[in-house]
Amino acid sequence: MSEYLIEFNNISKFFGKVIALKDVTMKVKKGEIMCLLGDNGAGKSTLIKTLSGVHRPDEGEIIVEGNKTIFDSPKDALDMGIATVYQDLALVPLMSVTRNFFMGREPQKGIPFFKTFDIEKANKVAAERMGQIGIDVRDPSQAVGTMSGGERQCLAISRAIYFGAKVLILDEPTSALGVHQASVVLKYIVKAAADGLAVILITHNVHHAYPVGNSFTVLNRGKSLGTYEKKDLSREKLLGMMAGGEELDKLEIELKEMNRINN
Amino acid sequence: MSDKSKSIANKNNINQDERLKKVSPLRVLLNRPELGALGGSILVFIFFGIVAGDTGMFSAYGTLNFLDVSANLGIIAIAAAMLMIGGEFDLSIGSMIGFAGICIAIPAIYWGWPLWMSIIFAFSMAVLVGYFNGILVVRTGLPSFIVTLAMLFILRGLTLAITRLITGRTQVPGLRVLIEDDPIAWIFATDTFKGLFNWLGSMNLIALRTDGTPLATGIPPSVLWFVGLTILATYILMKTRYGNWIFAAGGDKNGATNVGVPVGRVKISLFIGTAVASTIFATIQVLDAGSADTMRGTLKELEAIAAAVVGGCLLTGGYGSAIGAAFGALIFGTVSMGIFYTDVDTDWFKVFLGAMMLIAVIFNNYIRRKVTESK
Numbered sequence: 001m002s003e004y005l006i007e008f009n010n011i012s013k014f015f016g017k018v019i020a021l022k023d024v025t026m027k028v029k030k031g032e033i034m035c036l037l038g039d040n041g042a043g044k045s046t047l048i049k050t051l052s053g054v055h056r057p058d059e060g061e062i063i064v065e066g067n068k069t070i071f072d073s074p075k076d077a078l079d080m081g082i083a084t085v086y087q088d089l090a091l092v093p094l095m096s097v098t099r100n101f102f103m104g105r106e107p108q109k110g111i112p113f114f115k116t117f118d119i120e121k122a123n124k125v126a127a128e129r130m131g132q133i134g135i136d137v138r139d140p141s142q143a144v145g146t147m148s149g150g151e152r153q154c155l156a157i158s159r160a161i162y163f164g165a166k167v168l169i170l171d172e173p174t175s176a177l178g179v180h181q182a183s184v185v186l187k188y189i190v191k192a193a194a195d196g197l198a199v200i201l202i203t204h205n206v207h208h209a210y211p212v213g214n215s216f217t218v219l220n221r222g223k224s225l226g227t228y229e230k231k232d233l234s235r236e237k238l239l240g241m242m243a244g245g246e247e248l249d250k251l252e253i254e255l256k257e258m259n260r261i262n263n
Numbered sequence: 264m265s266d267k268s269k270s271i272a273n274k275n276n277i278n279q280d281e282r283l284k285k286v287s288p289l290r291v292l293l294n295r296p297e298l299g300a301l302g303g304s305i306l307v308f309i310f311f312g313i314v315a316g317d318t319g320m321f322s323a324y325g326t327l328n329f330l331d332v333s334a335n336l337g338i339i340a341i342a343a344a345m346l347m348i349g350g351e352f353d354l355s356i357g358s359m360i361g362f363a364g365i366c367i368a369i370p371a372i373y374w375g376w377p378l379w380m381s382i383i384f385a386f387s388m389a390v391l392v393g394y395f396n397g398i399l400v401v402r403t404g405l406p407s408f409i410v411t412l413a414m415l416f417i418l419r420g421l422t423l424a425i426t427r428l429i430t431g432r433t434q435v436p437g438l439r440v441l442i443e444d445d446p447i448a449w450i451f452a453t454d455t456f457k458g459l460f461n462w463l464g465s466m467n468l469i470a471l472r473t474d475g476t477p478l479a480t481g482i483p484p485s486v487l488w489f490v491g492l493t494i495l496a497t498y499i500l501m502k503t504r505y506g507n508w509i510f511a512a513g514g515d516k517n518g519a520t521n522v523g524v525p526v527g528r529v530k531i532s533l534f535i536g537t538a539v540a541s542t543i544f545a546t547i548q549v550l551d552a553g554s555a556d557t558m559r560g561t562l563k564e565l566e567a568i569a570a571a572v573v574g575g576c577l578l579t580g581g582y583g584s585a586i587g588a589a590f591g592a593l594i595f596g597t598v599s600m601g602i603f604y605t606d607v608d609t610d611w612f613k614v615f616l617g618a619m620m621l622i623a624v625i626f627n628n629y630i631r632r633k634v635t636e637s638k
Contacts, residue, residue, distance in 0.1 A: 075523070090521040092514030094582045095507075103511050104523035106504040116502045 004063075005030050005198040006082065006167050011060035013046055020046040023060070024224045026217045028167065028198040033189065034227075035209035036202045037242050038219035044202050047219065048171055051200065052084035053077035064167075081166035085173065089156040093145030097137055100144050101126040101159050129158045133188050150181030154188050167198045174208045186212050206242055210235045218242060296575030296583050299626050300590035303573065303619070307597050315604035323460070323469040323479040325604070327486075333596025334489035335544055337589050339563060340570035341489075341496045342540030344588035346533040347571050348500070350513030350580030351400060351407035353537040355392070356567055358418035360560025363389060363545035365426050368435035368555035378438070379447035385542050392418065393538030397531030407534075415564070423557045439553030451488075451543070452550040454481030485547050489589070492540070496585035509533065514581030569616065570595055573623040575630075594619065 004027040013021040021043050028034045038044045049055045053071030062069050071077045091100050102122050108115040123140040130137045153173050174182040193199045203209050218225040218241045319325050366385035370376040400407045442448045463469045464477030500506040511519035512526045520526050549555045574587030602609050
């Protein structure tokens with residue numbers, strides 16, 4: 001078996017004439033956090049959707065645990081343990097923590113045709129799981145709407161892990177959060193990786209990505225600028241790549257030029 | 264607190280005892296969707312207890328009277344509430360009642376079918392209409408308000424056109440003689456606990472007719488259906504996987520789909536539910552009156568939705584309860600009958616109805632904000 005849990009080799013995706021992704025390659029090991037960075041329009045969304053089975057790549061191959069695979073649907077990806085937590089989190093604010101945690105996959109008990117939703121067990125598991133990540137759910141029947149953004153994010157991640165995720169794809173988990181909330185979520189992500197998951201963390205925030213990532217892939221205009229191990233990459237260099245360092249350099253020169261003319 | 268949850272709390276160094284104290288029982292109650300309707304019912308009973316306590320409204324006969332009216336409305340209000348929790352409306356309930364009525368009466372009177380077969384036919388048609396409503400809404404993605412509004416006109420028109428074509432009239436009488444000895448009709452047409460009422464009559468505890476039989480002869484079938492359906496709907500919503508799917512489908516369609524809830528199937532089944540509930544309503548009324556009328560059920564869809572809203576259902580879906588809708592129906596039934604026992608002109612009933620609904624919506628909106636607001 002390959003040392004990588006999931007590999008994407010030379011993935012390309014075209015929409016008509018538009019080249020959304022070209023030759024993107026990335027690999028994630030068990031227990032590793034790979035951060036996928038890129039500015040708006042870099043192709044992050046297309047890549048996530050390709051990873052999670054929404055789109056099929058036009059070129060390239062996806063290899064899961066050493067086996068070449070094609071995802072026909074998001075369910076296919078999910079069945080192989082590749083879970084995606086989207087920005088909208090798929091949580092219903094008016095429903096309770098427990099009912100959200102088990103939404104679509106409710107545990108049942110009783111005889112066939114008269115099965116009931118085993119709410120006691122569900123409450124217990126939900127409280128336990130949330131407790132493990134340090135979120136004190138006073139009452140698992142309280143509405144998710146009463147939770148903070150960070151807690152909701154943790155709930156969505158915790159749910160994906162509970163239902164057997166091996167690879168966790170997180171779409172901008174910290175973008176809507178304050179500093180403290182974001183650090184709570186990041187801590188949880190590190191813990192999840194330490195427990196043996198492969199995590200792909202999509203973000204445009206270098207300050208969130210750098211402390212937690214083991215490796216970094218930067219996307220720019222549909223192409224990968226390469227994958228770097230943390231030891232080979234300083235925060236400054238990463239920031240430069242992210243912001244499109246060249247463009248900023250060019251801007252600086254142009255501004256100097258303008259100043260010179262004006263003076 | 265159980266030992267298990269204590270151990271969880273200790274493991275995480277969280278003092279749960281302290282946190283739990285902050286949640287007062289009042290707050291827990293406030294978070295229940297039924298609260299408004301329950302409080303409303305109590306107020307209504309206190310009001311009529313004071314105003315009409317000595318008029319016979321709360322005699323056995325009077326009580327059964329307003330219970331019967333509430334129960335009939337309740338049968339459709341519960342189904343409407345479940346559909347609303349699932350995020351959709353059904354405006355064709357009233358027309359479905361009229362349609363189901365003639366689906367029973369025309370085959371039984373004009374085609375010589377046995378009554379039980381006509382009743383099964385009517386229910387089959389209800390499943391078809393509900394399925395059609397559901398599949399249209401799910402497949403087209405159009406608002407159910409529009410789709411079922413169209414169905415409101417189509418079904419009422421069909422009812423009138425078919426009845427006039429076959430019978431030349433708008434009413435189909437003559438069903439009463441068919442009820443006796445029918446293997447199914449009794450389910451919708453039998454007063455129960457007759458013995459109890461006879462005994463109460465013989466003990467002179469309830470009012471008697473001049474011939475010595477009690478004025479109130481038994482619990483009407485609508486009341487038992489109403490109670491049974493309230494229990495069934497509450498069980499489904501609170502205790503089954505399907506119930507969780509209903510809340511999820513109404514709360515966030517996309518989110519629910521993403522985690523594997525079959526949203527389309529859930530919604531279609533709820534539309535079938537409202538059509539079947541309309542047919543139960545129609546069967547009880549048609550057998551009670553002994554005749555079907557093409558205009559039966561007119562505007563009932565709005566009363567059903569109003570009862571569901573008073574009962575705590577949000578118009579946007581994802582929140583509400585069957586018990587709430589049952590209390591909503593009880594309020595409407597009690598007021599609509601109770602008003603006859605007071606000096607108030609019955610013309611004022613609709614004013615009350617509208618005001619009640621307005622207060623309920625404002626109250627529910629406030630509750631929803633409370634429930635969803637972040638810490």
